[in-house]
Amino acid sequence: MIDALLAWRPQTWVDYLLLYIVPGFGMAMYLLAKTIRERPSEFARGLLNVLGKKLTLVDRIKDGAVYCFALACVLLGWPGFVIWYFMNKKAEVARQEFQERPEFDCAPEYLVAVVNPVDAEITSYVIDPLGKVPALPFGHLNKAWGNFLANMLDEQDELWSFYIPMGSKVGKYQRMCRAEIRGYAHVRDGKILAEFITESD
Amino acid sequence: MTAQVAERLIYGGNKEIGLFSNPLSLYLKQTGISFVSPHTANWRGYVGTWKIIETDGVERLYLVKLSAHKSYEEIVGVSDVFPGFDKVFAHWFTGQLRCPQGAQLEYRHMGYGSIYEYDLLMDFKQGVLVNKHARHNEVPPKKEEKDIPSFLRRGQ
Numbered sequence: 195m196i197d198a199l200l201a202w203r204p205q206t207w208v209d210y211l212l213l214y215i216v217p218g219f220g221m222a223m224y225l226l227a228k229t230i231r232e233r234p235s236e237f238a239r240g241l242l243n244v245l246g247k248k249l250t251l252v253d254r255i256k257d258g259a260v261y262c263f264a265l266a267c268v269l270l271g272w273p274g275f276v277i278w279y280f281m282n283k284k285a286e287v288a289r290q291e292f293q294e295r296p297e298f299d300c301a302p303e304y305l306v307a308v309v310n311p312v313d314a315e316i317t318s319y320v321i322d323p324l325g326k327v328p329a330l331p332f333g334h335l336n337k338a339w340g341n342f343l344a345n346m347l348d349e350q351d352e353l354w355s356f357y358i359p360m361g362s363k364v365g366k367y368q369r370m371c372r373a374e375i376r377g378y379a380h381v382r383d384g385k386i387l388a389e390f391i392t393e394s395d
Numbered sequence: 396m397t398a399q400v401a402e403r404l405i406y407g408g409n410k411e412i413g414l415f416s417n418p419l420s421l422y423l424k425q426t427g428i429s430f431v432s433p434h435t436a437n438w439r440g441y442v443g444t445w446k447i448i449e450t451d452g453v454e455r456l457y458l459v460k461l462s463a464h465k466s467y468e469e470i471v472g473v474s475d476v477f478p479g480f481d482k483v484f485a486h487w488f489t490g491q492l493r494c495p496q497g498a499q500l501e502y503r504h505m506g507y508g509s510i511y512e513y514d515l516l517m518d519f520k521q522g523v524l525v526n527k528h529a530r531h532n533e534v535p536p537k538k539e540e541k542d543i544p545s546f547l548r549r550g551q
Contacts, residue, residue: 372490
């Protein structure tokens, strides 16, 4: 029988059609099995019965018609479903990458110049006649500055100053900034890994 | 989103006025501090009282009081968030403060969205007041049914 099956060659358009719908049939069986596996449990069905949402004969006929139509769609249009599956997979990966992207205000176009951390600290002291700022680099933001510098361990790491003009689009969601933003960025191989904002609203 | 409780500002006397800006947010973001929301009208979890103090002709913005929810029950103040300081110079703040004034023209059930007769707008650069002006607001025109996309309209 296997030999006969292997020796078989399509000759008429019906043979070609049968050959075409074989992958669609496989796909339809897979989807049917999935639907059966995900059908409501006996408990859920019981609950629906109590709520007066028991399936009537008309509902079952309608469901049957929908399944038949869906089966015909899958059998004939399976290449479309395959393309849709891969496109959806690609879009899902892109969505995942976007979600994982860090939420920085700074972008490469806002970088100004490479700065030495010591020079950055020298110019960062805050003067307040009431003495309500610690005499440390970046004043009240000193601890945050320390944490920011602590992550710059690689030899390739660079400290860049950045400036974002008011009205620019910033961040992952491209919101408009209502005031200018200044700060420093931790850059490695042209990629921004962290930011330390010293001025913003 | 529920309308949010405003920050407080003391300026030109001892009277407190509402402040529709959050100058503390950058500090909290940079230091990784966050608070617990006690109710839906205070998602940020704190209310700060700010004061503009003039010294040698320069007006600076200071945080003078803080009521921040570390947990639902535990409230912390300025000296807990800034150890060793009873008030704090907001040197990180560059931007505009908005203080609503006069009668409420329209209530909006969202953030600081409500519209008042006037807005007192104050521009700061590194915590120093550099400019201020007032803006007169008008009641926004009411949206008619035709201005709303069809899928959002009430059922006919």
